[in-house]
Amino acid sequence: MTLAKAYAAFAANTPLGPYEVERRAVGPQDVQIEIAYCGICHSDLHQVRDEWKGAKFPMVPGHEIVGRVTAVGAEVKRFQVGDLAGVGCLVDSCRTCPSCQRNLEQFCQKGAAFTYNSTEMDRKTLTYGGYSSSVVVTEAFVLKVSPKLDLAATAPLLCAGITTYSPLRHWNTKKGDKVGVVGLGGLGHMAVKLAAAMGAEVTMLSTSKAKEEDARKLGAHHFGLTSDPVTFKKLAGQFDLIIDTISAPHDYNKYLGLLRIEGAMVLLGVPPEPTPVAAGSLIFGRKTLSGSLIGGIEETQEMLDFCAEHNIVSEIELIPVQQVNEAYERMLKNDVRYRFVLDMKTL
Numbered sequence: 001m002t003l004a005k006a007y008a009a010f011a012a013n014t015p016l017g018p019y020e021v022e023r024r025a026v027g028p029q030d031v032q033i034e035i036a037y038c039g040i041c042h043s044d045l046h047q048v049r050d051e052w053k054g055a056k057f058p059m060v061p062g063h064e065i066v067g068r069v070t071a072v073g074a075e076v077k078r079f080q081v082g083d084l085a086g087v088g089c090l091v092d093s094c095r096t097c098p099s100c101q102r103n104l105e106q107f108c109q110k111g112a113a114f115t116y117n118s119t120e121m122d123r124k125t126l127t128y129g130g131y132s133s134s135v136v137v138t139e140a141f142v143l144k145v146s147p148k149l150d151l152a153a154t155a156p157l158l159c160a161g162i163t164t165y166s167p168l169r170h171w172n173t174k175k176g177d178k179v180g181v182v183g184l185g186g187l188g189h190m191a192v193k194l195a196a197a198m199g200a201e202v203t204m205l206s207t208s209k210a211k212e213e214d215a216r217k218l219g220a221h222h223f224g225l226t227s228d229p230v231t232f233k234k235l236a237g238q239f240d241l242i243i244d245t246i247s248a249p250h251d252y253n254k255y256l257g258l259l260r261i262e263g264a265m266v267l268l269g270v271p272p273e274p275t276p277v278a279a280g281s282l283i284f285g286r287k288t289l290s291g292s293l294i295g296g297i298e299e300t301q302e303m304l305d306f307c308a309e310h311n312i313v314s315e316i317e318l319i320p321v322q323q324v325n326e327a328y329e330r331m332l333k334n335d336v337r338y339r340f341v342l343d344m345k346t347l
């Protein structure tokens with residue numbers, strides 16, 4: 001066992017502050033990682049503020065982890081000391097249920113072990129995330145990170161990257177498809193980059209006029225201002241796929257009107273409150289409303305390899321860990337360009 005420095009939330013309504021967590025001794029199948037950078041996901045904020053209920057305090061958030069391997073267990077095959085490594089939202093699963101057999105560990109039917117605010121598969125040992133100096137994770141859930149890419153800007157791929165890559169792949173996004181991305185934050189900007197790299201014609205749908213130029217630089221071909229009702233008339237019936245990343249409650253029906261016949265809209269954002277959906281929004285045009293949760297380990301590796309091949313990383317603002325509380329406030333004001341990443345040297 002080792003003590004790791006960390007930043008933790010102690011209650012839903014107080015700022016995060018310094019803390020220390022116990023990391024287990026490196027077992028035969030474990031990889032110990034010195035964390036270099038950790039991205040800040042809006043899910044961190046939802047959980048720290050207990051918006052989804054069931055928060056376990058003290059909570060060390062962070063599931064966009066990259067760093068270097070500092071120790072490996074005797075049975076570890078894919079990693080050596082000194083290698084780059086990444087950890088996303090999952091640290092273990094049962095590995096035997098039908099979901100795990102299909103490489104969909106995020107849907108493990110026994111309940112996966114998430115990186116923080118969760119427990120290991122023993123259901124007793126709490127998990128602590130990446131706002132920390134080190135972590136110990138079983139090899140099967142550790143990802144290979146390419147040295148070709150900027151390491152700090154790679155961290156957000158471990159959640160924002162896979163969460164947007166997975167639905168684009170599932171709906172078979174290809175050259176010429178019309179994809180709408182709703183909300184230009186951490187997830188949204190990765191969705192734009194990835195959909196454009198897959199050859200799609202991408203439209204950014206945003207409430208922030210000031211982000212239009214950035215959207216185009218990220219690879220969007222068109223921009224629609226969603227505070228303007230004319231946008232919904234102009235773009236009606238256009239899209240094959242809409243990726244919705246909005247973190248707050250909003251009217252799904254309006255966006256369903258933008259789908260072509262048999263188009264699909266995928267919810268990625270998790271607003272704390274439910275939203276009514278009218279049957280008519282779906283039946284006129286045989287449309288699909290779906291959701292998607294991160295991605296399995298094999299697909300996460302595929303995404304990292306795709307990003308290395310296409311030179312795709314996140315646009316980041318690197319900050320010292322002491323600024324995490326301000327970063328949360330800026331994220332709430334839609335003022336993130338486009339992912340905050342914590343520099344763990346500052347811990």
Ligand code: NAP
Binds near residue numbers: 206249250331
């Ligand atoms: P983020 O960086 O804060 O971006 C969210 C964006 O949504 C904002 O930048 C803003 O974009 C838009 N938005 C925010 N409030 C809005 C409102 N009231 N009305 C309309 N648009 C609004 O958040 P993120 O890290 O990308 O995460 C987005 C959501 O996805 C969160 O709910 C998070 O928990 C969830 N998430 C889900 C998964 C999954 O597996 N499904 C994984 C990670 C995160 P504009 O300024 O462009 O309008």
Ligand code: ZN
Binds near residue numbers: 041063
């Ligand atoms: Zn996340």
Ligand code: ZN
Binds near residue numbers: 095096097
């Ligand atoms: Zn399972």
